[in-house]
Amino acid sequence: MEIFSKLEGFKLDVLKEVGNIGAGHAATALSQLLNKPIDMAVPKVQILPFEDIAEKVGGPEKIVLTVFFRVEGDAPGNLFYIMAPEAGKSLLQRLGAFVPTDGLDLTEMEQSALGEIGNILAGSYLSSLADFTNLAMSPTVPALALDMAGAILSYGMIQFGEMGDAALLIDTTFVQGNDEVEGQFFLIPDPESFDKIFAALGVPFDND
Amino acid sequence: MTDAQNLVKVGMAxxxxxxxxxxxxxxxxxxxxxxxLYDPQIKVAGMAHVMLPSSDIARESQVNIAKYADTALPVLVDKLVELGAVKRRLIAKMAGGAQMFAFAGSGDTMRIGPRNVESCKEMLKKLGISLQAEDTGANYGRTIEISSETGILTIRSVQKGVKEL
Structure with missing residues (x-):
């Protein structure tokens, strides 16, 4: 796919740093919410075939809890905050506001609270990126889904679908102590956003 | 759902x-x-995992024909005919086309599911194949399988359990 042939080595490192800054701020926000330290893995930047993206969270049929945001502004894209359903419930419990209900289902209140947590994290993720790049980026209102990973994540690949069979994913994992609130941030910038991000950071995109 | 050895996986696009x-x-x-698509007489089945409604929007240099409704369906018919199926006997069923996230005002991408469904129906009409059953739309994910022995389409989802068409 033509767009990816230009995205190698140094440029992938730049995107890794983009993920690092965004997720770093989101981890800080989560840590403040929970009043607990949150560890963050080094972000991974990968160009993955559509088929393999859901494998990153356990396969296309794996049931995940996801807060989805469309990123609007100068460098649009899709942002997913993905957790195991139990991790979502554990997160609510740690906030002290909920006695989580059993089973997979979420009450309206739980959904709303998770959406709001996602909102805070996505807000920190994107506002730090916006500061770093001087590009306007803001999340839409959060949308929550508890469903198969393949069904959810394929949504983030539609923009890439017109151009090929792979997408670029900036993936960061959060861990708190005993893994109970583990979550993953996936940022999938739209294909058109790469040259804007690189231009904003002074990285020449076209002349290799 | 079965885990038979003669199970063939169809990937995305x-x-x-x-x-x-x-x-x-x-x-x-x-x-x-x-x-x-299914030919009940000689018991052969075909499946396409369509991602986008029309190849008109393709900006890739080598178009993946399985990805778009308008290009995938004719090829699927041809492949079945190669196996001995007869076009006028083919029965179509489909599932999917959900709108996973519902929020207003974000343009065409948000409606991609319903548009995929519409485009598949339009292609079936063009090809003269009747749509016998569908489980489309709503806001949840689905895993589907079709048996070439019976032509039954089994649909599994997290919220709604298992359904047969």
Missing amino acids: DLNVVGNSGILRTTGLGSCVGLT
């Missing part, structure tokens, strides 16, 4: 055909549409 009691399966359909 992919299509395949089976006979000999084989089973076709595709997992995690969201806004994508799983379209199946």
Whole structure:
């Protein structure tokens, strides 16, 4: 796919740093919410075939809890905050506001609270990126889904679908102590956003 | 759902055909549409995992024909005919085309599921194949499989359990 042939080595490192800054701020926000330290893995930047993206969270049929945001502004894209359903419930419990209900289902209140947590994290993720790049980026209102990973994540690949069979994913994992609130941030910038991000950071995109 | 040895997986933006009691399966359909064709007389089945409604929007240098409704369906028919199916006997069923996230005002991408469904129906009409059953739309993911022995399409989802068409 033509767009990816230009995205190698140094440029992938730049995107890794983009993920690092965004997720770093989101981890800080989560840590403040929970009043607990949150560890963050080094972000991974990968160009993955559509088929393999859901494998990153356990396969296309794996049931995940996801807060989805469309990123609007100068460098649009899709942002997913993905957790195991139990991790979502554990997160609510740690906030002290909920006695989580059993089973997979979420009450309206739980959904709303998770959406709001996602909102805070996505807000920190994107506002730090916006500061770093001087590009306007803001999340839409959060949308929550508890469903198969393949069904959810394929949504983030539609923009890439017109151009090929792979997408670029900036993936960061959060861990708190005993893994109970583990979550993953996936940022999938739209294909058109790469040259804007690189231009904003002074990285020449076209002349290799 | 079975885990038979003659299970053939159909990936995203992919299509395949089976006979000999084989089973076709595709997992995690969201806004994508799983379209199946079946010839009951010689018991062969085909499945396409369609991601986008029309190849008009393709900006890739080598178009993946399985990805778009308008290009995938004719190829699927051809492949079944190669196996001995007869076009006028083919029965279509489909599932998927959900709108996974509902919020207003974000343009065409948000409606990609319903658009995939519409485009598949339009292609079926053009090809003169009747749509016998569908489980499309709503806001949840689906895993589907079709048996070439029976032509039954089994649909599994997290919220709604298992359903047969």
